[in-house]
Amino acid sequence: xxxxxxxxxxxxxxxxxxxxxxxxxxxxxxxxxxxxxxxxxxxxxxxxxxxxxxxxxxxxxxxxxxxxxxxxxxxxxxxxxxxxxxxxxxxxxxxxxxxxxxxxxxxxxxxxxxxxxxxxxxxxxxxxxxxxxxxxxxxxxxxxxxxxxxxxxxxxxxxxxxxxxxxxxxxxxxxxxxxxxxxxxxxxxxxxxxxxxxxxxxxxxxxxxxxxxxxxxxxxxxxxxxxxxxxxxxxxxxxxxxxxxxxxxxxxxxxxxxxxxxxxxxxxxxxxxxxxxxxxxxxxxxxxxxxxxxxxxxxxxxxxxxxxxxxxxxxxxxxxxxxxxxxxxxxxxxxx
Numbered sequence: 001x002x003x004x005x006x007x008x009x010x011x012x013x014x015x016x017x018x019x020x021x022x023x024x025x026x027x028x029x030x031x032x033x034x035x036x037x038x039x040x041x042x043x044x045x046x047x048x049x050x051x052x053x054x055x056x057x058x059x060x061x062x063x064x065x066x067x068x069x070x071x072x073x074x075x076x077x078x079x080x081x082x083x084x085x086x087x088x089x090x091x092x093x094x095x096x097x098x099x100x101x102x103x104x105x106x107x108x109x110x111x112x113x114x115x116x117x118x119x120x121x122x123x124x125x126x127x128x129x130x131x132x133x134x135x136x137x138x139x140x141x142x143x144x145x146x147x148x149x150x151x152x153x154x155x156x157x158x159x160x161x162x163x164x165x166x167x168x169x170x171x172x173x174x175x176x177x178x179x180x181x182x183x184x185x186x187x188x189x190x191x192x193x194x195x196x197x198x199x200x201x202x203x204x205x206x207x208x209x210x211x212x213x214x215x216x217x218x219x220x221x222x223x224x225x226x227x228x229x230x231x232x233x234x235x236x237x238x239x240x241x242x243x244x245x246x247x248x249x250x251x252x253x254x255x256x257x258x259x260x261x262x263x264x265x266x267x268x269x270x271x272x273x274x275x276x277x278x279x280x281x282x283x284x285x286x287x288x289x290x291x292x293x294x295x296x297x298x299x300x301x302x303x304x305x306x307x308x309x310x311x312x313x314x315x316x317x318x319x320x321x322x323x324x325x326x327x328x329x330x331x332x333x334x335x336x
Contacts, residue, residue, distance in 0.1 A: 042079065042080060042081065042082030042288075047280035047283075047284070048109060048278060048280035048281050048284055049082060049284060050081060050082070050083045050109060050110060050284075051083075052083060052110065053083055053084040053085070053086050053110075054081060054083050054084070054085045054086065054109075054110055054111070054112065055085075055086050055088050055105075055110065055111045055112070056070060056074055056085050056086065056087050056088065056111075056112055056113060056114070056271075057088050057090055057098050057101060057102045057105075057111065057112070057113030057114070058070045058087055058088065058089050058090070058098065058113065058114050059090055059091070059095035059096075059097065059098025059099055059102075059113070059114065059116070060089065060091055060095060060098070060116075060206045060207070060208070061089055061091040061206055061208055061209075062089050063208050064206050064207055064208040064228075065207050065208075065224075065225060065227040065228035066114055066116055066207075066269055067087070067089060068227060068230075069142065069143055069227055069269060069302070069305050070087060070114050070142075070269075071087055072298070072301055072302050072305060073142055073271075073289070073292060073293075073298075073302075074087055075301075076292050076295055076297060076298035076301065077288055077289060077292040080287075080288040080289075080291045080292050080295075081285075081288045091205075091206065092205070093123070093128050093129070093205075094119065094122075094123055094128055094178070094179030094180065094182055094203075094205055094206075095116060095119050095120065095123055095179070095182075095206075096123040096128035096129040098113065099113075099115065099120060099123065099129055099131060099136075100129045100130070100131060102136070102272070102274060103129075103131040103135040103136060103274055103275070104274070105274045106274070107137075107273065107274040107275065107276030107277040107278075107281075108277070108281075109273065109277055109278070109281035109284070109285075111273070111274065112139065112271055112272065112273045112285065113271070113272060113273075114142075114269055114270070114271060114272075115136065115269070115270050115271075115272045115319070116183065116267060116268075116269055117183075117267055117268040117269075117270065117318065117319065117322040118182075118183055118186065118267065118322045118325060118326045119178070119179065119182040119183050119267065120319075120322075121133075121319075121322045121323045121325070121326040121327075122179075122180075122181040122182055122183075122186070122326050123182075124323070124326075125181065125326050125327055126180060126181055133319055133320065133323055134275060135274070135275050136272040136273070136274065136275055136319075137272060137273045137274065137275050137276070137277050137282060137312075138270065138272055138282075138312050138313075138315035138316040138318075138319060139270070139271040139272055139273055139282055139285045139286055139289065139312055139315065140270060140271050140285070140286055140289045140290065140309060140310060140311060140312060140315055141268055141269075141270040141271075141308055141309060141310035141314065141315045141318060142269050142270055142271055142289070142293070142307065142308070142309070143227065143268065143269040143305060143306050143307060143308060144266065144267075144268045144269075144306055144308035145225035145226055145227055145266050145267055145268075145269075145306045146225065146226065146240050146241055146242045146246060146264065146265070146266040146306075147183070147184065147187040147223050147224070147225055147240070147241040147265045147266045147267070148223065148224055148225065148226065148229070148237050148238075148239070148240050148241070148252075149161060149164070149187075149191060149221060149222075149223055149237070149238045149239045149240075149241075149255070150214070150221065150222060150223070150224055150229065150235045150236060150237050150238065151164065151214075151220070151221045151235065151236050151238060152214060152215060152217075152234065152235060152236070153233060153234050153235055153236045154234075155220075155236070157220075158220075158221065158236075158238065160238060161238040161239040161253065161255070161258055161260070162258060164220075164221060164238060165195045165197065165260070168192070168195070168197040168199060168220075169195075169196070169197045172198060172199060172200060173197075173199045173200070173220040173221060174199065174200045174201075174202050174218065174219045174220050175188045175192075175199050175200070175201060175202065175219055175220065175221050175222050175223070176202040176203075176204055176209075176210040176211075176213035176214050176218065176219035176222045177201055177202065177203050177204065177210055177222065177223070178203075178204060178205065178206050178207045178209075178210045178224075179203050179204070179205050179206070180201075180203045181326075181329075181334070182203075183225075183266070183267040184207065184210060184222065184223040184224060184225075185201060185203065185223075186265070186326075186329070187223035187241060187265050187266075188201065188222065188223045189201075189333060189334060189335075190241070190261045190263075190265060190333075191223065191241075191255060191260060191261055193261075193333065194255070194260040194261040194262075195260050195261075198335065202218060202219050207224055207225075207228045208228075210222055210224065211224065211228065211229070211235070214235070215234055215235075221238075223241075225266060225267060226246075226248070226304070226306060227304065227305055227306070230304040230305075231304070237249060237252050238252070239252060239253050239254060239255045239258060239260075240252055240253075240254050240255070241254075241255055241261060241263070241264060241265035241266060242254050242256075242264055243256065243262070243263070243264055245257075268308070268318060268322070270310075270315050270318070270319070271285065271289060272315075273285070282312050286311055286312050289309070290309055290311070293307050293309045294309075
């Protein structure tokens with residue numbers, strides 16, 4: 001009998017142990033790997049990529065509108081280019097000195113630069129440089145900006161555009177510009193022609209000096225672009241060279257609605273390389289700058305910049321279009 005009881009107890013212990021084992025938790029499934037949030041976002045390429053710092057030539061002085069926008073682009077493009085981008089300011093000759101240096105650079109992709117339209121085209125028309133549009137390869141457009149007529153904020157003579165026109169018809173005014181037949185000079189001339197008054201041009205070679213001349217009282221008015229006056233409270237915008245009011249300046253009339261110049265006029269700033277760079281170089285930078293101009297951090301930093309990405313083909317067409325525009329300005333457009 002004792003043997004049977006011992007056997008029964010042994011079997012009960014076995015069943016109890018099995019029951020305990022069946023209640024143990026199954027091994028936990030392996031957690032999914034965390035999403036890679038690294039900042040190494042350099043453009044993937046199977047071909048060319050820069051192997052050191054990239055030089056970006058800006059043909060105007062530091063602090064100029066082009067310089068400001070170029071530095072914003074360069075800062076945020078570095079993570080897509082994968083290298084440091086060094087801005088080199090080469091001022092003088094209404095931009096022609098910098099463009100001459102860029103045209104002569106090695107076409108190895110390590111030197112690129114900014115081209116301002118139509119300033120660049122005017123420099124060719126006026127023989128300021130020995131280069132032509134064929135000495136450069138388009139990469140992309142960065143900025144397209146509408147021209148504006150501005151005066152000093154404290155100049156009570158000109159509360160609006162009509163008061164400037166009325167005054168200019170009775171008094172020969174002075175308009176500072178960013179260079180002879182450069183973008184702001186073209187704008188000033190187009191405005192004066194349409195309003196039927198004569199003015200004296202004061203060419204300063206770049207927009208920064210143009211604004212300094214205006215604010216110093218050497219000029220009565222001038223034409224500039226939005227990026228040139230971003231954040232400034234010492235100037236007043238009287239009108240825009242747009243076909244409709246600018247969204248960011250809803251209270252500023254267009255020249256056309258006031259009965260003056262009724263076409264869009266402005267400038268573009270594009271990234272180019274010396275002629276002879278490979279298609280792989282163009283494709284690399286085209287992709288890198290496109291990614292930059294879509295980057296939320298860039299867009300936040302460039303909120304006052306009229307970012308307008310165009311690919312290499314569209315940019316090349318724009319350069320040719322602006323060349324035709326500047327060459328097509330009739331002799332009657334300009335006056336001494």
